[in-house]
Amino acid sequence: MEPVYPQPLVMVDTALFTIRDERLCLILARRKEPPFEGLLALPGGFVHAQEDADTEAAARRVIRGKIGFDAPYLEQLFTFSGAARDPRGWSVSVVYYALIPWSLLEGNPSAEVFPVDALPPLPFDHGQIVAKAVERLRGKATYSSLPAFLLSAEFTMNDLHRIYEQTIGARLDKASFRHKILGQDIIEEMPNRFRTGAHRPAQLYRLSSKALTAFERKI
Amino acid sequence: MEPVYPQPLVMVDTALFTIRDERLCLILARRKEPPFEGLLALPGGFVHAQEDADTEAAARRVIRGKIGFDAPYLEQLFTFSGAARDPRGWSVSVVYYALIPWSLLEGNPSAEVFPVDALPPLPFDHGQIVAKAVERLRGKATYSSLPAFLLSAEFTMNDLHRIYEQTIGARLDKASFRHKILGQDIIEEMPNRFRTGAHRPAQLYRLSSKALTAFERKI
DNA sequence: AAATGTTATTTGCAAAAAACAAATAAGTCT
């Protein structure tokens, strides 16, 4: 029952977001093989029949290969396809995007981390892919706890506020933000834990179990 | 530079939504070949290297084959993959969903149109696919002009109101709905055009160019 | 022609949410 048609190449690519120095960034990989050998591109690879249960497993494998561990948040973005997008021929690329706290990436060669508004020219259709990934991230940020996955497990209200502003790319009122977030039950106070610094200490929060389970189900 | 790995089967499936008798429905197709020959399933097929520029073109081809014309609204939903989802083996299915006004479908064998909450058992992983498609449609309905594509080009405010209620599956206040919709500039009055009936005539509207272009860009 | 029935559309008001501006709180540092 095999199809009589030639089949396209099937690959996965990944858009790995992080926030470094208050700016939304992407992690790129230098290509080790042709085509476009030596250029920076989105980390990706073919789907392996043997190792990958599905494309999401393939994406996880690619991400582990790039950063050494699993991304706290991973979601399928879109599938790009066509005869022209890859010089090797007709191909289908299932693209995933992931959010990774910069704190987990310290020590990574920062040469491969670029602000999304200052990326080098990208090969294939990776420019379009990035545009779509940023659009999706911005869209979801406004009505979900998604941006919190760019922070480490403990964070202050101000950290969260800043992260939302950076991913959305707009100013948000402090008092309203606080009120809205607390009303959604997506974060919870860590009792008696504060971030202490030069001035008034800030309450530490963590994602609530509600937020965590909601996102395992990929709301 | 061909990959050394075996490649999965690549296909497209479609979730074709319409509203008939005030209920959100899906159009199914009776399978003409094994596996699951004779059962109702989502319309789909393999991607043809010769005919299809990309998976979206393949989806359009499948849809034309099923209903005879192009759907007013078509969007990629998600890509499902795995070794177990199709008995023919490892496969990747790029799924699209479409919105089709029932008025364009009159005469279609209604035996193949089922309310989404009363579908027959579906083969493959089509049950999951439907669940995801309904979820996406409902999600987008609340903040976009999407449901309007289930209506024909001219509609009254009440038509629109009813369609939103049916896709979202909840009651919406008449006055608030009207106010909100008009504030978004997604529809515009058709000057001096009314739907006349037994009682007070209703203003006819159409989608604004803003809404149309927004959705060509797949917001 | 006037009254009636029915659907369409507008209006008014109370409640809730959001935006804006400022005050208060809680530490460190001098």
Add this chain to the structure above:
DNA sequence: AGACTTATTTGTTTTTTGCAAATAACATTT
């Protein structure tokens, strides 16, 4: 102790929403 800085709360205004009722417009009946 007082200045300084960041965190958090409070109050006020503006905007949106929810709900209920009034008004408008026509066809049909009286």
